[in-house]
Amino acid sequence: MLINQPLGPKKVVGTPIPRPDRNASVQTYIPEIAKGLAMTMAHFFRNTKEMALGQRNDPTIESISDGINCVSYPEQRRPYAERFRGVHRLTHRADGSPRCVACLCCSTACPAQCIHIEPAEYPVGDSRRGYERFPARFVIDELRCVFCGFCVEACPCDAIRMDTGIHAAPYDSREQFIFEKDLLMSFKGRDGSQLSENPRHEPGDPTHPGVTREHGGH
Amino acid sequence: MTFGTLFLLSLAKAFTVVVALSLNIAGLLTWVDRRQGAILQDRVGPERAVVWIPKRIAQGAVVGPAVLVAGGALALFFLSDAEGVTRTTRAVLFSHLAVFITWFTALVIAGRIKLRGVKNSFDRFIASVGDPRRIFYVGLMVHGAIFLSLGVLKGTPAGETLRDFLYGAGPFVFAFSALFGAGYAAQRFRHERAGFRLIGLLHPAADGLKTIFKEDFIPPGGDQFLHKLAPFVSFFPVLVLLGVVPFGDTLCFGSDEQGKIMLSKLLATVPRDGICPTSTLDAGSAVHAVRLQVLDFNVGILYFFAMAGTGVVGAALAGWASNNKYSLLGGLRAASQMISYEVTLGLTLVGSLMIYGTVRIDEMVRWQAENTWGIFVQPLAFFLFFAAAIAETKRIPFDIPEGESEIVAGYFTEYSGMKFAMFFFSEYVAVVTLAALTTAVFLGGWHLPFLERDGLHIMLGDKEIYAQPLSHGAIILIGVLAFVGKTVGLCILQLFIRWTLPRFRYDQLMKLGWRKILPASLVNVLATGLIILAIQSGGPAVQSLMAGAAQVTQWVIAVGGLVLTVWFVRFLLKPAEHRRVLASSSAQYAASMGGTRTARMGA
Numbered sequence: 001m002l003i004n005q006p007l008g009p010k011k012v013v014g015t016p017i018p019r020p021d022r023n024a025s026v027q028t029y030i031p032e033i034a035k036g037l038a039m040t041m042a043h044f045f046r047n048t049k050e051m052a053l054g055q056r057n058d059p060t061i062e063s064i065s066d067g068i069n070c071v072s073y074p075e076q077r078r079p080y081a082e083r084f085r086g087v088h089r090l091t092h093r094a095d096g097s098p099r100c101v102a103c104l105c106c107s108t109a110c111p112a113q114c115i116h117i118e119p120a121e122y123p124v125g126d127s128r129r130g131y132e133r134f135p136a137r138f139v140i141d142e143l144r145c146v147f148c149g150f151c152v153e154a155c156p157c158d159a160i161r162m163d164t165g166i167h168a169a170p171y172d173s174r175e176q177f178i179f180e181k182d183l184l185m186s187f188k189g190r191d192g193s194q195l196s197e198n199p200r201h202e203p204g205d206p207t208h209p210g211v212t213r214e215h216g217g218h
Numbered sequence: 219m220t221f222g223t224l225f226l227l228s229l230a231k232a233f234t235v236v237v238a239l240s241l242n243i244a245g246l247l248t249w250v251d252r253r254q255g256a257i258l259q260d261r262v263g264p265e266r267a268v269v270w271i272p273k274r275i276a277q278g279a280v281v282g283p284a285v286l287v288a289g290g291a292l293a294l295f296f297l298s299d300a301e302g303v304t305r306t307t308r309a310v311l312f313s314h315l316a317v318f319i320t321w322f323t324a325l326v327i328a329g330r331i332k333l334r335g336v337k338n339s340f341d342r343f344i345a346s347v348g349d350p351r352r353i354f355y356v357g358l359m360v361h362g363a364i365f366l367s368l369g370v371l372k373g374t375p376a377g378e379t380l381r382d383f384l385y386g387a388g389p390f391v392f393a394f395s396a397l398f399g400a401g402y403a404a405q406r407f408r409h410e411r412a413g414f415r416l417i418g419l420l421h422p423a424a425d426g427l428k429t430i431f432k433e434d435f436i437p438p439g440g441d442q443f444l445h446k447l448a449p450f451v452s453f454f455p456v457l458v459l460l461g462v463v464p465f466g467d468t469l470c471f472g473s474d475e476q477g478k479i480m481l482s483k484l485l486a487t488v489p490r491d492g493i494c495p496t497s498t499l500d501a502g503s504a505v506h507a508v509r510l511q512v513l514d515f516n517v518g519i520l521y522f523f524a525m526a527g528t529g530v531v532g533a534a535l536a537g538w539a540s541n542n543k544y545s546l547l548g549g550l551r552a553a554s555q556m557i558s559y560e561v562t563l564g565l566t567l568v569g570s571l572m573i574y575g576t577v578r579i580d581e582m583v584r585w586q587a588e589n590t591w592g593i594f595v596q597p598l599a600f601f602l603f604f605a606a607a608i609a610e611t612k613r614i615p616f617d618i619p620e621g622e623s624e625i626v627a628g629y630f631t632e633y634s635g636m637k638f639a640m641f642f643f644s645e646y647v648a649v650v651t652l653a654a655l656t657t658a659v660f661l662g663g664w665h666l667p668f669l670e671r672d673g674l675h676i677m678l679g680d681k682e683i684y685a686q687p688l689s690h691g692a693i694i695l696i697g698v699l700a701f702v703g704k705t706v707g708l709c710i711l712q713l714f715i716r717w718t719l720p721r722f723r724y725d726q727l728m729k730l731g732w733r734k735i736l737p738a739s740l741v742n743v744l745a746t747g748l749i750i751l752a753i754q755s756g757g758p759a760v761q762s763l764m765a766g767a768a769q770v771t772q773w774v775i776a777v778g779g780l781v782l783t784v785w786f787v788r789f790l791l792k793p794a795e796h797r798r799v800l801a802s803s804s805a806q807y808a809a810s811m812g813g814t815r816t817a818r819m820g821a
Contacts, residue, residue: 033715036719037715049792060809061808061809061814062796062797077814
């Protein structure tokens with residue numbers, strides 16, 4: 001962007017293309033058809049040959065070359081960027097339970113309102129009871145999801161991620177787009193891990209930073 | 219010939235024409251059409267249909283036919299002695315087949331190496347050749363060497379030795395190459411199941427099956443009966459049209475003691491002149507001619523036009539019975555267009571009829587075989603006829619009746635499932651039919667340059683520079699293959715036109731039909747008449763000049779065809795050059811990740 005450019009619409013500089021002459025070759029149509037056919041055939045045979053002989057150019061890194069320059073999805077796929085936001089997954093703790101503490105930050109942050117969480121208390125006697133809750137149901141409607149990543153940003157525990165590298169597959173019915181907790185927990189990240197980067201420090205661990213229940217009686 | 223035999227023969231011919239020729243080629247064309255659309259629009263195209271076959275069965279399917287073919291060749295060599303013409307024929311046939319299959323297998327393997335990398339020592343050997351075009355050139359040289367040395371040494375003792383050597387070695391090399399190629403292909407199966415895709419040819423078949431089970435919607439306000447009838451009315455004429463087009467030269471059979479035809483006694487050779495040798499000896503040596511066309515009508519091409527004229531009824535009925543304004547518009551357009559171009563279609567052929575002096579299509583082809591192809595005597599008519607034929611099939615650039623951008627889908631808007639497929643398919647069969655007729659009238663039908671009824675005679679002036687007698691069956695087979703090849707070529711040309719040109723406007727279409735092509739065809743008739751008169755009154759000098767010109771055209775076809783083929787194969791084998799241009803950040807990222815990942819579906 002040039003600094004000294006005046007505001008307002010840019011002046012379009014175009015070269016006027018002259019109308020084709022109405023000479024005999026154009027008006028009889030046959031030479032022009034032959035030219036067009038030659039072009040079509042050249043493209044067709046070259047592309048076919050490159051497909052058959054495995055000479056297709058890579059559509060992402062040789063895209064300026066002649067030949068077929070498109071990603072033929074799903075036979076071919078682009079390498080997705082590191083930060084590609086795919087289908088969600090729920091991270092695990094070391095014992096395999098979901099990292100999620102059902103704080104509802106993600107469903108609050110979600111602009112599409114596609115996350116539904118039913119929080120539940122841990123049963124009496126569980127050491128986590130009173131510290132945190134767990135999601136009894138964690139449902140994402142992938143049809144509503146706009147893949148903005150706000151839920152991942154909002155999560156304080158690194159419990160939800162979008163690093164699976166899967167995009168929402170086309171299904172036959174709307175019910176299949178409603179991903180329940182078990183399904184979301186079965187996905188792996190692109191590096192194959194399912195653990196959270198935010199490990200849990202249980203009370204009593206030397207790494208546990210905060211106030212424990214024992215402090216409460218003083 | 220009894221009525222039963224006649225009936226069976228006609229049935230066999232009809233089956234050949236309808237199923238083997240028109241339906242199969244039409245199915246192939248749907249594939250070519252979609253493949254073309256896909257490739258021109260940058261997609262892989264229809265390759266999703268797949269049948270998974272266990273590895274062992276797939277290997278068997280690859281090796282089995284090869285074993286059969288190789289075994290057949292060797293059995294022919296060991297079990298039947300051949301003398302004279304047959305021996306020469308077999309020597310030539312098997313030596314060329316052996317050379318062809320050898321270089322073709324090597325080329326295919328070279329292509330596979332490009333796709334999958336070097337896997338074994340033989341791959342290394344093929345890869346060491348480098349440019350695969352070298353394999354093709356060596357193969358061509360060997361073909362040429364066999365052809366020339368047999369021609370030059372003809373009749374000499376050395377020639378006899380060479381012929382006998384080829385007669386012996388040909389089948390063995392052929393069998394070895396076929397088996398080797400099949401074995402190589404079979405050991406390349408690495409997964410437990412092999413996907414049988416047939417380069418995507420299963421796709422039209424899958425679509426056909428799919429349409430049978432699809433919902434068949436009939437608009438409630440429409441005419442139920444006519445709506446059901448219309449697809450059949452439009453499908454019937456295009457199928458019966460091919461009946462009068464001869465797809466090969468006349469077969470000559472011997473007869474049994476009662477003088478009846480014996481289908482097991484195909485004559486070994488036939489003389490050059492006439493159709494079948496006639497003999498007035500005892501009944502046992504009588505010869506029966508079997509024309510390779512379904513309907514032996516003496517009205518020939520007139521039947522063709524009569525039937526083509528009924529094709530319009532189906533479209534008009536469909537448009538009327540659908541109770542839909544778009545359908546009605548499409549039906550009306552189809553009716554007006556087809557009737558308009560019907561006139562031109564007939565008138566363009568009048569010049570050809572004047573020259574050939576017959577309406578029987580097989581006699582037309584015979585005239586072309588004796589003189590020169592129709593495209594050289596009626597060049598203008600060929601273009602006009604081809605244009606009118608494309609208009610008659612209602613395809614781009616004349617697809618006004620379907621005009622997706624204006625009237626949804628024209629006269630078959632309200633059709634679904636198999637009835638739509640019948641309309642769709644009848645269009646493609648019509649393409650095949652008109653291509654077959656064009657081939658028969660303008661491109662010499664089954665005739666190939668210098669191929670006479672008794673073998674190959676390459677003439678230069680009045681001198682025969684190369685002669686290769688061939689058996690009767692081989693000539694007929696080559697002729698049928700030539701006819702099919704020309705037809706398929708014209709069909710593919712029509713598809714290319716379809717993918718190249720934009721649609722005409724309705725007024726342009728009518729103007730072209732009535733004001734340009736029709737007067738041009740009338741002028742063509744006039745000019746043809748004048749030229750015929752001039753030549754007839756020209757005397758022997760002009761006649762010999764015409765004969766010389768006819769021979770020049772044969773040479774042009776032969777040499778041009780060879781050069782084109784070599785050039786085309788050279789073009790196909792040209793190594794691709796790709797420049798890596800990492801212009802964008804996404805391209806740089808993709809390059810660091812090793813480029814676009816290619817994954818076959820389901821594998």
